[in-house]
Amino acid sequence: MENSWKGLVNKTFFSQSTPDLAQALLGMVVAHDSPLGRCAGRIVEVEMYRGPDDKAAHSFGGRPTPRTRVMYGPPGYAYVYFVYGMHYCLNVVTGPIGSPEAILIRALEPLQGIEIMAQRRHIKIHEASANLCRLTNGPAKLAQALGIGIKEYGLELFNSPLQLYHDQDPLPSHVIATGPRINVSYAGEAALYPWRFWIKNHPCVSIKGRVQKTKT
């Protein structure tokens, strides 16, 4: 039952800066235990949102709202939000108390609970086997596959049904790619910041994420 990968994160893991954490998360494992069973995947794509001054962030302006409340607390908790009337997305809260930053998990490589995830995603298992990445290659897809909804809002990632694990040595920077965030054109100049990170050439990077590959 308790597949532990290499090791559950400590609370202190989250004291790193948001840019450092965004890259540190790549290669780590997210797991969620539910009545249906345990599902898990390796993080292969993330985006960071940097607080009151980031026009693309939900915390832009720095005023807490019921939705963004958890981002103003300590790091290491789940910020889950609902968008487009039908999708949930999962973030890791970062930054010290009062600094509303977060990292959006955009894509996973499926590792455990494939059948459960296929069921939640309404994808036939044999069809999913042909391309497992379709289960979790997008922020709303992975939330659906892992069974993450508003009930998981505010869970602590080091001591709850939703967990973050180390599984391998930190990835060397040469296998990490960066580029602009997806779907934030409304953010003006902030839309151009290279605040999306992904594992180079990984097949499970989101569809939009692979459109334009490495730049700079």
Add this chain to the structure above:
DNA sequence: ATAATGATTGGC
């Protein structure tokens, strides 16, 4: 109370 809109996805 009302109106605008979105850190997406899937289908045409």
Add this chain to the structure above:
DNA sequence: CCAATCATTATT
């Protein structure tokens, strides 16, 4: 390209 679909937010 565009519809789906409604909670959240800002505004009246």
